[in-house]
Amino acid sequence: MAKDHPKVPTDAPGVVGWLKRRGSQAGRDGMARYAIPTDRAFGVSMRDIQALAKRIGRSHDLAGDLWTTGWYEARVLAAYVDEPARVTTAQMDRWCRDFDNWGICDTVCFVLFDRTPHAWSKVNAWAGRREEYVKRAAFALLWGLTVHDKVAGDAPFLEGLSLIERAAADERHYVKKAVNMALRAVGKRNAALNAAAVDVARRLAASAGANAQWVGKDALRELTSSSVDRRLATRRANRTP
Numbered sequence: 001m002a003k004d005h006p007k008v009p010t011d012a013p014g015v016v017g018w019l020k021r022r023g024s025q026a027g028r029d030g031m032a033r034y035a036i037p038t039d040r041a042f043g044v045s046m047r048d049i050q051a052l053a054k055r056i057g058r059s060h061d062l063a064g065d066l067w068t069t070g071w072y073e074a075r076v077l078a079a080y081v082d083e084p085a086r087v088t089t090a091q092m093d094r095w096c097r098d099f100d101n102w103g104i105c106d107t108v109c110f111v112l113f114d115r116t117p118h119a120w121s122k123v124n125a126w127a128g129r130r131e132e133y134v135k136r137a138a139f140a141l142l143w144g145l146t147v148h149d150k151v152a153g154d155a156p157f158l159e160g161l162s163l164i165e166r167a168a169a170d171e172r173h174y175v176k177k178a179v180n181m182a183l184r185a186v187g188k189r190n191a192a193l194n195a196a197a198v199d200v201a202r203r204l205a206a207s208a209g210a211n212a213q214w215v216g217k218d219a220l221r222e223l224t225s226s227s228v229d230r231r232l233a234t235r236r237a238n239r240t241p
Contacts, residue, residue, distance in 0.1 A: 008055045012065035012074070018052065019044050019073045031072075036103045041072035049073055053080035060086040067095060072104065079108045084115035092122055099133035102174050106140045113137075114144035120156055127163040132172050139167070139178035146185040157186050157193050161200050168204050168212040180215045187223040191232045198223050 009015045019042050027043025056062070056077075063082035066074040075098075092113060099105040113119055119141055126138035142160045145152065164183050170176055187197030201223060204216025222228060 008052070010056070010059075010062070012062065012069055015052070015056075015062070015066060015077065016069055016071060016074055019049075019071065019077070022048050023073070031103075034103070036072070036101050038072075040070055044073045046076070049077050050080065053077055056081050058083045064091075067098075075104055076107050079112040082112050084112060085117070087112065087116045087118070089118045089121070092116065092118060096122075096126065096134050096137050097131075099137060101133070102136065102177075105133045105137050105174075106178075109137055109140040110144040110148075114141055114148050119145055119149070120152075123156075123160060123163070127167060132175060135167065135170070136174050136178040138163070139175075139182040143178065143182045143185045146182075146189050154190070154192055154196075157189060158196055160186055161193075161196055164215075165200050165204065168215040169207075169209045171211050176211050176215055180218055183215065183219045184222050187219065188228055188231065191236060194223060194228065194232055 009018050022044050023042025025043060027045060028038040028041055029043075031038050031041055031043065059081050060083040063078040066078040066081070069075075095108060099108070113122065123138050123142050123145070126134050126141070129135050129138070142157075142163070145160075146157065160182065164179055164186070167175065167179050168183075170179065183197055183201060187194045187201070198220065201216045201219040204212045205220055207213060207216070
């Protein structure tokens, strides 16, 4: 007998019900261990969320409705089902103001925002903001662009290094971690950006502030490692005519 596949929910209430049925206390406990708030979460695995997103497909309107529910998993799902070309700058600002933990911030930036036409403008706009997760979003977005923007030249990433250097003194854990990861990611994109990122990391490592020192020293360990050297050499070889 053929296996019965339940109908995929297509509206926000149906999706929230689906997520609620698949949540668990063990899932919420796991989220809490990674400092993700669970007061508006069901405890659904990322694997289940991604599987549902594939079944639903893209829907900008559904994504907006899911975000409005305020449920953590519904917002994660919204990032997977939204249509990057239809995302506006106003939506990006609105969702960014709602970020209240690193998990939703990074997921939205890596899965959705870095694929929109407005990504670079938001890196610059958010990097100077004071709000913790808005500022983190700038560097999570830059981090994502190092992977997903296949056509950008070095210039915007060099500008990103300037933003990194200015933000490295931020004492807040979730900001400095994102700044550090963005620095490492830019430095692994190609050899020229590696050299520029290493210069920034060395200046930060030699600076007076403890937070900037940590960002610089931690990045230097990876950016000057043999594994990164091999990775960049392989990329150069693959681009040789």
